[in-house]
Amino acid sequence: MKAVLGCVALLAMGIAPALAAQSSTTDEIAKYRAALQDGNPAELWEARGEGIWKAPRGPKRASLERCDLGLGPGVVKGAYARLPRYFADADRVQDLESRLVWCMTTLQGLTAAEALKNRFGNGSGARSDLEALAAYVSSESQGAKMDVPLAHPKEIEAYRIGEKLFYYRGGTHDFACATCHGEEGKRIRLQDLPDLTTPEGARAAYTTWPAYRVSQGEVRTFEWRLYDCFRQQRFPELVFGSDAAIALTVFLARNANGAPFAAPAIKR
Amino acid sequence: MGDPMKIRAALMGDETEVKVLMSHEMETGQRKDGKGQLIPAWFIQNVTVTWKDKTVLAAQWGTAVSKNPFLSFRFKGGAKGDKVTVTWVDNRGDRRTDEATIA
Amino acid sequence: MNRRTFPANAAAAILVAALVPGCATTPGDDELAARTTRVLHDSFEAAGEAGLERLDQDETQRSCSAAAGKPLPRDAAAKIEAANLATVRYPADGKLVGDWKNGEKIAQEGRGRQFSDEPGGPVGGNCYACHQVSKSELAYGTIGPSLYRYLERRGNTVEAQRYTYAKIYNSEAFAACSNMPRFGYKGILSEQQIRDVTALLLDPASPVNQ
Numbered sequence: 001m002k003a004v005l006g007c008v009a010l011l012a013m014g015i016a017p018a019l020a021a022q023s024s025t026t027d028e029i030a031k032y033r034a035a036l037q038d039g040n041p042a043e044l045w046e047a048r049g050e051g052i053w054k055a056p057r058g059p060k061r062a063s064l065e066r067c068d069l070g071l072g073p074g075v076v077k078g079a080y081a082r083l084p085r086y087f088a089d090a091d092r093v094q095d096l097e098s099r100l101v102w103c104m105t106t107l108q109g110l111t112a113a114e115a116l117k118n119r120f121g122n123g124s125g126a127r128s129d130l131e132a133l134a135a136y137v138s139s140e141s142q143g144a145k146m147d148v149p150l151a152h153p154k155e156i157e158a159y160r161i162g163e164k165l166f167y168y169r170g171g172t173h174d175f176a177c178a179t180c181h182g183e184e185g186k187r188i189r190l191q192d193l194p195d196l197t198t199p200e201g202a203r204a205a206y207t208t209w210p211a212y213r214v215s216q217g218e219v220r221t222f223e224w225r226l227y228d229c230f231r232q233q234r235f236p237e238l239v240f241g242s243d244a245a246i247a248l249t250v251f252l253a254r255n256a257n258g259a260p261f262a263a264p265a266i267k268r
Numbered sequence: 269m270g271d272p273m274k275i276r277a278a279l280m281g282d283e284t285e286v287k288v289l290m291s292h293e294m295e296t297g298q299r300k301d302g303k304g305q306l307i308p309a310w311f312i313q314n315v316t317v318t319w320k321d322k323t324v325l326a327a328q329w330g331t332a333v334s335k336n337p338f339l340s341f342r343f344k345g346g347a348k349g350d351k352v353t354v355t356w357v358d359n360r361g362d363r364r365t366d367e368a369t370i371a
Numbered sequence: 372m373n374r375r376t377f378p379a380n381a382a383a384a385i386l387v388a389a390l391v392p393g394c395a396t397t398p399g400d401d402e403l404a405a406r407t408t409r410v411l412h413d414s415f416e417a418a419g420e421a422g423l424e425r426l427d428q429d430e431t432q433r434s435c436s437a438a439a440g441k442p443l444p445r446d447a448a449a450k451i452e453a454a455n456l457a458t459v460r461y462p463a464d465g466k467l468v469g470d471w472k473n474g475e476k477i478a479q480e481g482r483g484r485q486f487s488d489e490p491g492g493p494v495g496g497n498c499y500a501c502h503q504v505s506k507s508e509l510a511y512g513t514i515g516p517s518l519y520r521y522l523e524r525r526g527n528t529v530e531a532q533r534y535t536y537a538k539i540y541n542s543e544a545f546a547a548c549s550n551m552p553r554f555g556y557k558g559i560l561s562e563q564q565i566r567d568v569t570a571l572l573l574d575p576a577s578p579v580n581q
Contacts, residue, residue, distance in 0.1 A: 038338065124293060165410075167439045167440060185513070186513050188501065188514065189499060190512075234421065237415060237421070242414035243413060244410050
């Protein structure tokens with residue numbers, strides 16, 4: 001008999017057993033989260049991202065409208081639900097952000113440093129083009145079924161390495177992803193944790209990134225999520241668009257296959 | 269002038285429901301930056317919504333309203349195709365006006 | 372409940388790879404582990420106090436990673452517990468119980484040892500992240516068992532003090548592959564801090580035991 005966690009895409013809820021005071025706390029938080037769903041500021045990022053996608057930029061004065069996200073040059077609709085994937089021109093498995101950086105450097109002539117500038121907005125003014133683009137591109141996959149490929153040898157290798165990394169205990173605190181995300185019905189403080197070792201958990205979690213994080217005042221992406229997890233795991237700093245970041249993304253995105261994509265979402 | 273607002277207006281019976289998402293930092297003036305310095309207050313002070321030259325909502329906001337405010341309200345009246353105009357003014361004197369058509 | 376990680380997916384993928392001509396045969400486990408280590412070292416940068424040496428695993432971490440979420444066989448678990456028990460260092464003066472008021476601060480403090488933390492800044496145990504501790508703090512996690520009323524369960528004995536101190540010092544001395552950090556052995560908490568958390572749990576006056 002499977003325990004149904006009931007992780008509806010935008011509402012991560014787990015009613016804690018035991019103390020009545022405890023369940024009313026989580027109930028109230030669930031109500032707060034439900035109230036947040038209306039008026040997602042991510043829409044502001046989507047609008048800005050669409051503008052950046054279409055604007056001619058860089059020494060080549062080109063827009064990103066010829067960027068191939070996997071479904072052909074310029075095809076944005078449905079592309080995010082099929083990432084990460086292998087790209088022959090880069091000879092590499094790429095997630096959305098590394099693909100965007102690829103297009104910014106090859107199509108627009110920006111340097112990698114320019115493309116990666118302010119990759120994470122700082123919550124008060126320094127904005128991230130990549131986060132805005134991620135909001136826009138992912139919004140064009142809303143409702144599409146997750147359909148991450150696993151055919152090319154590099155995709156398969158990325159999946160297997162991602163799985164190994166998921167269980168990799170390291171750092172001062174011996175934390176792996178699995179430490180927090182390997183069991184059903186757990187939470188850190190009052191934040192429910194998806195069990196990423198089950199299809200249900202992976203689907204509920206992966207389909208709600210990118211998301212507007214209220215506490216950050218920014219739209220955050222899956223690259224950011226991995227970066228921030230490793231920071232809290234007391235690891236050194238995860239390199240943006242690195243093989244480890246992409247391997248873990250392949251592992252989790254592929255495990256989410258079949259679920260309707262729900263992002264950009266809004267989270268606390 | 270700040271970033272564009274996202275406004276949706278829809279007729280619901282004899283009322284119009286207006287939802288506005290504003291882009292604004294809404295600094296309270298109480299936060300400190302990395303160096304321990306207070307970040308100056310910067311927030312929307314007034315919001316006005318008009319329909320057919322009538323003010324249907326006038327709001328005075330303070331620092332309790334959070335970043336990227338979302339405002340949702342209803343007013344009696346409105347018809348499909350009418351324009352609804354939203355203006356905000358902040359404590360620096362910056363302002364932004366956007367409009368939407370009632371669907 | 373089936374918690375296996377997608378063997379069907381991976382197996383199908385391996386089959387596909389084997390059938391496609393010209394593709395390398397899939398690597399054995401050793402080679403995959405080696406590749407994973409290389410990927411790790413290429414994918415992280417030293418930052419703050421967190422150098423790349425943090426990616427190196429000791430035997431405990433290696434064994435527990437290889438278990439991939441499944442419990443270890445009893446004999447392997449016993450070896451890990453024995454090895455970790457051998458690392459436990461009690462205070463030289465034999466005083467194991469400190470100040471529960473400091474203990475509560477340490478339990479609430481979530482900072483420490485991250486690359487983003489201020490050098491010389493506070494280092495806590497972050498106990499509330501995973502455990503219920505005192506009754507009044509409602510914002511607690513559930514990765515670990517509740518510690519509320521700890522004294523009642525463990526008793527006010529020297530043995531209980533020694534167990535509690537050691538458990539905080541090195542959790543895997545008693546539970547191989549425990550999710551709980553090895554606070555003393557890995558130098559996260561100081562001797563005094565561990566005494567204070569021991570007091571938080573065992574002092575009759577502590578809020579944990581009210």
